[in-house]
Amino acid sequence: MDERENGFIQKHDLLGCIQCGRCTGGCPVTARSGLNVRGILRGALDEDLLQSLAGLPEIWDCTACGNCSLRCPKGLKPLDVLVALRSILVEGGVIQPSVRDALESIFREGNPWDKPRAARFDWRRDLDLKVVGPGEAVHCLVFVCCTVAYDPRLQGIAGNLGRLLNYAGVHYGFMEEGETCCASEAYCLGEEGLFEMMVEDNSELLNSYSASRIITISPHCYSAFKNQYPQLRAEILHYTELLAELLREGKMELNRELKERIVYHDPCFLGKQNGVFNDPRFILQQLPGAELVEFERTRERSLCCEGGGGKMWVESESRGERLAAVRVREAKMLGAGVLAAACPFCLLTLEDAVKAEGWEDEIKVAEILEIAGGLIQE
Amino acid sequence: MDIFVCIKRVPDTSEAEVSVDESGKEVDSSRFSFDINEADNYAVEEALLLKERLGGTVQVVCVDCGDVETIIRMALAKGADGAIQVNDGRVNVKDPLVIARVLAAVIGQHQFDLVLTGCMAGDDGYMTVGAALAEELTLPCATMVKNVEPQGGRLSVCRELEGGLLEEVDIALPAVLTIQTGINEPRYASIRGVRQAQKKEIKVLKIEDLEIAEEEAAGGRSSVEMQELYVPEVASRAELIEGEPAQKAEVLAGKLVKGGLL
Numbered sequence: 001m002d003e004r005e006n007g008f009i010q011k012h013d014l015l016g017c018i019q020c021g022r023c024t025g026g027c028p029v030t031a032r033s034g035l036n037v038r039g040i041l042r043g044a045l046d047e048d049l050l051q052s053l054a055g056l057p058e059i060w061d062c063t064a065c066g067n068c069s070l071r072c073p074k075g076l077k078p079l080d081v082l083v084a085l086r087s088i089l090v091e092g093g094v095i096q097p098s099v100r101d102a103l104e105s106i107f108r109e110g111n112p113w114d115k116p117r118a119a120r121f122d123w124r125r126d127l128d129l130k131v132v133g134p135g136e137a138v139h140c141l142v143f144v145c146c147t148v149a150y151d152p153r154l155q156g157i158a159g160n161l162g163r164l165l166n167y168a169g170v171h172y173g174f175m176e177e178g179e180t181c182c183a184s185e186a187y188c189l190g191e192e193g194l195f196e197m198m199v200e201d202n203s204e205l206l207n208s209y210s211a212s213r214i215i216t217i218s219p220h221c222y223s224a225f226k227n228q229y230p231q232l233r234a235e236i237l238h239y240t241e242l243l244a245e246l247l248r249e250g251k252m253e254l255n256r257e258l259k260e261r262i263v264y265h266d267p268c269f270l271g272k273q274n275g276v277f278n279d280p281r282f283i284l285q286q287l288p289g290a291e292l293v294e295f296e297r298t299r300e301r302s303l304c305c306e307g308g309g310g311k312m313w314v315e316s317e318s319r320g321e322r323l324a325a326v327r328v329r330e331a332k333m334l335g336a337g338v339l340a341a342a343c344p345f346c347l348l349t350l351e352d353a354v355k356a357e358g359w360e361d362e363i364k365v366a367e368i369l370e371i372a373g374g375l376i377q378e
Numbered sequence: 379m380d381i382f383v384c385i386k387r388v389p390d391t392s393e394a395e396v397s398v399d400e401s402g403k404e405v406d407s408s409r410f411s412f413d414i415n416e417a418d419n420y421a422v423e424e425a426l427l428l429k430e431r432l433g434g435t436v437q438v439v440c441v442d443c444g445d446v447e448t449i450i451r452m453a454l455a456k457g458a459d460g461a462i463q464v465n466d467g468r469v470n471v472k473d474p475l476v477i478a479r480v481l482a483a484v485i486g487q488h489q490f491d492l493v494l495t496g497c498m499a500g501d502d503g504y505m506t507v508g509a510a511l512a513e514e515l516t517l518p519c520a521t522m523v524k525n526v527e528p529q530g531g532r533l534s535v536c537r538e539l540e541g542g543l544l545e546e547v548d549i550a551l552p553a554v555l556t557i558q559t560g561i562n563e564p565r566y567a568s569i570r571g572v573r574q575a576q577k578k579e580i581k582v583l584k585i586e587d588l589e590i591a592e593e594e595a596a597g598g599r600s601s602v603e604m605q606e607l608y609v610p611e612v613a614s615r616a617e618l619i620e621g622e623p624a625q626k627a628e629v630l631a632g633k634l635v636k637g638g639l640l
């Protein structure tokens with residue numbers, strides 16, 4: 001057995017588990033997968049079983065939503081146990097090719113999408129945005145997620161954030177150079193060594209910029225910077241927190257009408273895991289003419305869309321209905337014309353689900369930045 | 379079984395626009411990312427699988443004076459035992475025959491049972507080095523290998539031929555095989571593994587360390603010279619034949635006969 005597996009029980013406090021089942025009871029993927037996190041915590045008490053537990057295909061169904069860890073009355077982190085099991089496979093080198101390719105791409109190109117590093121800033125060519133270099137004092141340094149930087153469907157989101165910040169007169173800048181993956185997904189996929197390396201490199205890079213605040217677009221970068229990058233000096237904000245602040249302080253106004261019923265989907269890495277529930281809603285409430293409605297399962301109880309936890313690169317064995325499909329059906333039942341997201345992964349998974357149902361004409365999935373960006377009079 | 383695997387670093391051109399640089403003889407690679415050649419990656423995996431089954435050693439060889447440490451370390455992290463890099467700017471790496479001669483000079487210094495290369499390089503697509511290397515080493519060779527089965531002191535290998543044909547070949551060792559992609563599923567080299575692989579040695583050689591004349595390595599005997607590189611012109615010269623099917627067939631047949639194709 002790998003020596004790193006020694007101390008697994010202590011590291012994850014497995015003897016503290018009382019097998020109450022709060023974790024499994026809150027795990028969204030139990031509805032469609034054989035994943036039973038309580039059973040896995042029990043099984044892991046026998047360290048000789050770790051290798052075979054790691055071989056269970058369903059450990060790749062976990063979306064890293066964090067619900068199990070939030071609900072555990074004993075303060076255990078069942079999610080971390082699953083990540084540790086994934087890492088046994090990663091260290092052994094035998095993982096799904098799509099996962100392998102994403103990890104190799106993060107290592108080589110600084111993004112999980114196998115895109116050249118040199119093309120990272122192509123999205124902002126010809127846009128009137130501010131860019132700052134290391135050492136230049138800036139109030140808000142904007143960090144653009146890899147998925148937003150490279151996916152043509154999402155690139156406009158970053159541009160819209162720039163337009164809104166221009167409009168509100170914020171002292172901001174996009175990174176001139178060096179921007180690279182936050183590696184949150186590498187962590188969730190069990191590649192701890194790569195994650196540690198990226199944390200070290202990124203912390204040094206981000207600290208070399210003289211920024212008071214770092215504004216993230218993706219909740220995944222946000223959560224990683226906030227909770228797993230202890231050396232970062234700047235304050236970490238999700239863009240929804242910044243936009244809500246600008247609206248509250250009257251520095252920005254959304255002054256075009258949007259006659260729509262909007263339902264907001266809480267991203268797990270923003271809501272559940274970091275408690276940002278009100279700011280995205282506050283922004284949507286400022287939209288003239290719009291009506292904000294709520295899902296039945298909302299805020300802490302929000303249903304995960306299955307976009308996180310490295311699931312963008314994992315082939316699931318499960319044949320059950322995707323949670324994103326459940327989500328868009330609920331949105332449709334609420335009569336919402338717009339399903340608002342505040343995360344690139346949520347946007348992609350929910351939009352796929354809408355397309356799979358053929359409901360593109362009835363319900364539009366939109367990032368808050370897409371909605372707000374269209375509602376300013378410059 | 380002691381195995382040598384030859385690897386090459388190539389640009390990934392799948393995502394980037396390809397354009398010719400000012401010299402008119404090279405691709406502008408300033409925006410490319412680089413990685414191990416895809417088929418070579420499968421060759422590394424096949425060597426490791428054979429080592430896991432039969433014991434022995436795997437050595438990686440690379441003729442390149444660029445930044446190849448990462449791809450070599452990844453192969454070492456996956457389980458290769460050692461690596462040799464011919465890091466000498468004088469080697470004419472544009473000429474596949476020169477590469478084959480230099481590789482033969484490196485590998486010929488050692489005892490070995492098998493040499494694996496990828497079947498094709500993702501950049502120039504010559505498919506030459508493996509077969510030329512076998513010639514230089516005067517060894518039997520099987521190209522485009524899709525399966526390898528050790529049988530006593532020999533190998534039974536399956537080759538993928540044109541038109542979807544498969545050919546079974548029984549081959550004596552030592553031999554050179556060029557590996558087709560898809561023969562296996564290459565494993566992942568974790569970053570911890572790559573860091574641990576720092577301890578393994580990468581031997582760096584110059585032309586003087588090899589039994590090969592400088593003139594030969596530099597391509598004095600070279601038979602390949604790049605004269606011009608250009609992006610094929612995109613033009614639409616298609617002629618649409620109109621009419622009823624029978625009429626169309628007649629017009630088409632007339633054109634084929636006239637063009638000497640029928």
Ligand code: SF4
Pocket residue numbers: 016017018019020021022023024038041071072073074075076078
């Ligand atoms: S919620 Fe906590 S204590 Fe209860 S079964 Fe899960 S891990 Fe154990």
Ligand code: SF4
Pocket residue numbers: 023026027028029037061062063064065066067068069078079082
């Ligand atoms: S993180 Fe979410 S999906 Fe993963 S085991 Fe916990 S509750 Fe289930």
